[in-house]
Amino acid sequence: MGYVRQISVFLDNKPNQLTGVMKLIKNHNINIRALSIADTKDFGILRMIVSDTEKAVDVLREASYAVAETEIVAITIPDTPGQLSRVLDILGEQNVNIEYLYAFLGKSDRSVSFVIRVDDNDNAYTALESGGIIRLTANDISEM
Amino acid sequence: MEKYWDKDIETMPPEKMKALQSERLVKQVKHVYENVKYYRDLMDEKGVKPEDITSVDDLHKLPFISKADLRDSYPYGMLAVPLSECVRIHSTSGTTGKRVVAFYTQNDVDMWENCIARAITAAGGDENDVLQVAYGYGLFTGGAGVHGGSHKVGCLTLPMSSGNTERQIQFMQDLGATFLCCTPSYAAYIGETIQEMGISPDDLKLRAGIFGAEPWTEEMRQTIEKSLGIKAYDIYGLTETSGPGVAFECSEQKGMHINEDNFIPEVINPDTGEVLPDGEVGELVFTSITKEAFPLLRYRTRDLCVLSRGKCKCGRTLIKMTKPMGRSDDMMIIRGVNVFPSQIETVLIAEGYAPNYIIEVDRVNNNDTLDISVEMKPEQFSDKVKDMQDQERSLALAIKTMLGINPKVHLVSPKSITRSEGKAVRVIDKRRLHDMPAK
Numbered sequence: 074m075g076y077v078r079q080i081s082v083f084l085d086n087k088p089n090q091l092t093g094v095m096k097l098i099k100n101h102n103i104n105i106r107a108l109s110i111a112d113t114k115d116f117g118i119l120r121m122i123v124s125d126t127e128k129a130v131d132v133l134r135e136a137s138y139a140v141a142e143t144e145i146v147a148i149t150i151p152d153t154p155g156q157l158s159r160v161l162d163i164l165g166e167q168n169v170n171i172e173y174l175y176a177f178l179g180k181s182d183r184s185v186s187f188v189i190r191v192d193d194n195d196n197a198y199t200a201l202e203s204g205g206i207i208r209l210t211a212n213d214i215s216e217m
Numbered sequence: 218m219e220k221y222w223d224k225d226i227e228t229m230p231p232e233k234m235k236a237l238q239s240e241r242l243v244k245q246v247k248h249v250y251e252n253v254k255y256y257r258d259l260m261d262e263k264g265v266k267p268e269d270i271t272s273v274d275d276l277h278k279l280p281f282i283s284k285a286d287l288r289d290s291y292p293y294g295m296l297a298v299p300l301s302e303c304v305r306i307h308s309t310s311g312t313t314g315k316r317v318v319a320f321y322t323q324n325d326v327d328m329w330e331n332c333i334a335r336a337i338t339a340a341g342g343d344e345n346d347v348l349q350v351a352y353g354y355g356l357f358t359g360g361a362g363v364h365g366g367s368h369k370v371g372c373l374t375l376p377m378s379s380g381n382t383e384r385q386i387q388f389m390q391d392l393g394a395t396f397l398c399c400t401p402s403y404a405a406y407i408g409e410t411i412q413e414m415g416i417s418p419d420d421l422k423l424r425a426g427i428f429g430a431e432p433w434t435e436e437m438r439q440t441i442e443k444s445l446g447i448k449a450y451d452i453y454g455l456t457e458t459s460g461p462g463v464a465f466e467c468s469e470q471k472g473m474h475i476n477e478d479n480f481i482p483e484v485i486n487p488d489t490g491e492v493l494p495d496g497e498v499g500e501l502v503f504t505s506i507t508k509e510a511f512p513l514l515r516y517r518t519r520d521l522c523v524l525s526r527g528k529c530k531c532g533r534t535l536i537k538m539t540k541p542m543g544r545s546d547d548m549m550i551i552r553g554v555n556v557f558p559s560q561i562e563t564v565l566i567a568e569g570y571a572p573n574y575i576i577e578v579d580r581v582n583n584n585d586t587l588d589i590s591v592e593m594k595p596e597q598f599s600d601k602v603k604d605m606q607d608q609e610r611s612l613a614l615a616i617k618t619m620l621g622i623n624p625k626v627h628l629v630s631p632k633s634i635t636r637s638e639g640k641a642v643r644v645i646d647k648r649r650l651h652d653m654p655a656k
Contacts, residue, residue, distance in 0.1 A: 079600070081598075081599075081600035083593070083598050083605075083628075083630055084630075085629050085630050085633055086627075111602050113602060113605075113606065115609070115627050115628075116605065116627070116628065116629075118600060118601075118602060118605070120600060134595065137630065137631050137632040137633075138630060138631075139593055139595050139597075139598035139630055139631055140595070140598070141598050141599060141600045143600050172601055172603075173601075173602075190600070190601075
C-alpha cells in the first residue's frame with residue numbers, strides 16, 4: 074500500500090552522536106526527506122524518513138545503533154492558516170491519539186508536509202480520507 | 218558416575234581431614250616462624266609460639282595478616298624459602314594500590330595445578346577434552362594456572378590468552394573446544410559475539426566452562442549458559458593464596474568445595490575478628506598449609522561468604538563456600554546503605570537487560586548519587602520518548618526495591634560500554650576525589 078516508514082535511532086547523550094549517524098547516511102548515499110530530534114536530559118531520539126529505508130536500517134544496525142522502524146502517517150496540506158488545526162480536529166473526532174508530529178518540506182512552496190505518529194494508523198487513515206486530507210505514500214515521498 | 222581427581226582427599230571423612238590439616242598446620246607454623254621475620258615479629262608481639270599450635274583448633278591463636286602486610290613486606294618480606302628454590306612469580310593487578318607479588322616453588326606450582334585439575338575433573342573434564350584458556354597469560358594467575366591444571370588432566374590445551382574474540386571463536390570452531398576458561402564477563406562477551414556472527418551454540422562442541430577471577434551472579438551464569446550452550450562452573454582463588462583453584466564447583470553447582478587439604482578456611486566478623494560458626498556470613502580467611510615459598514597464615518581475603526559442611530550429592534566431603542557476595546572493598550556505602558555491584562547485576566538480568574553496565578557514585582551537595590548506565594538491547598528501543606522513559610523508570614524502581622535507595626537509570630546504546638577481556642571495571646566512585654584533602 075506504500076505506507077511510509079520512519080527510522081528512529083537512539084542517540085546517547087554525548088558529543089558527535091548525530092555526526093556519526095549522518096556520516097553513515099552520507100557514505101551510503103542515502104537522502105533524508107524528513108527529520109526531527111526529540112531530546113531529553115538523558116538521550117535523544119532521531120527520527121527520519123529517508124530515500125532507502127532498508128539500506129539505512131542495515132547500515133545503522135551494522136554499526137550497533139539501536140534502530141526502530143515504524144509506520145507513520147504522512148500528509149500534505151495547503152500552507153495557509155488553520156490547516157493543521159483542521160487535521161487535528163479530524164483526528165481528534167475519531168479519538169486518534171497523537172504521539173508526536175513534525176513538519177517537513179513538501180513538493181511545492183504552497184504546501185507543507187507532516188509526519189504524524191499515532192496510536193492507531195488504520196483509524197487515522199479512515200479519518201483523514203473522509204476529511205479529504207491528502208495522504209502521502211512512500212512513492213510520493215521517494216519522488217520528492 | 219562422578220569423577221574425582223584426588224578421590225581420597227576429595228571424599229575424605231571430616232575427622233581424617235582435620236587430622237591431616239592439623240599435622241600440616243603444625244609443620245607450616247614452624248616453617249613460617251623460623252623462616253619469615255615478619256611473621257616471627259607478629260607472633261612474638263601476640264605472644265604465640267609455634268609450640269602453642271598443636272591442631273587446627275589452635276588456629277584462632279595466630280595473628281591475622283592482610284593485604285597491607287603484604288604491601289609492607291613487598292617484595293621479599295614474606296618469602297619463606299631461598300630465592301634459588303623459587304621457580305615462578307605471579308602478581309595482583311595492583312588496581313587498589315601497590316602490587317602483591319607471590320612466589321612459587323615447583324611443589325607450590327604442582328599443588329596449585331592439582332587444585333585446578335580437581336576443578337576441571339569436577340566439571341566433567343578429562344584427557345579427551347579440548348580446553349580453551351582465554352584468561353590472560355602473564356603476571357595474572359588465571360592463564361598460567363588453568364593452563365597447568367589443564368596439562369595435568371591431559372586436556373588438549375589451547376593457550377589463547379584473552380582478547381581477539383573472533384580468533385577465539387574461530388579456534389573454538391576449528392579445533393572443537395569442549396571447555397572454555399576465562400573471566401565470566403569475557404565469557405558473556407564471547408557468547409554475545411557468537412550470536413552476532415550468526416553461530417548457533419549447537420554448531421560448537423563447547424559443553425562446559427570454568428569461570429572465575431571476578432564475582433558473578435546466578436543470573437549471569439544463566440546468561441552465559443544459554444548463549445554458549447554450556448554448563449558454567451565457578452572457580453575461586455586469589456593470587457595471595459596461589460590463584461584460581463582454592464575452591465571449585467562440582468556438578469551440583471551449589472557452592473564451591475574448598476581444597477581444604479591445602480587451604481584452611483575460616484569465616485570471621487570483619488569488624489571484631491571473631492571466628493563465626495558455619496552458616497554465618499562473614500569475611501573469608503585462609504591459611505595455606507602446604508605452600509612453601511609464600512605461605513600465608515590467616516590471610517584476610519575481604520571476600521564475604523558463608524561456609525557449610527556436610528556431604529554433597531557429588532560425594533565430596535570438602536567444606537563448601539558460597540559464591541562471594543562481593544569483596545568487601547567492592548562494597549559501596551551509598552546514603553548509608555551497603556550496595557554490591559552484584560545486586561545491581563542481578564536486577565538488570567532479571568529485567569531483561571544485558572549485563573553491560575557502569576555504576577557511578579558521586580556526591581552532590583553532600584548527598585550521595587547513584588547513576589547506573591545500562592546498555593539496552595536493540596529490540597528494547599522505541600521511537601517514543603515516553604516508552605524509553607518508562608523503561609528507565611521501571612528499571613530504577615526494580616533496583617530501588619532491591620537496594621532500598623533510588624538510583625538514576627540511564628539507558629545507553631547497544632555496545633557503547635567497553636567490553637572487558639579480563640576483569641571488568643564496572644564501578645566509578647567519584648566521591649573519593651572529593652574526600653582528598655585540599656592543598
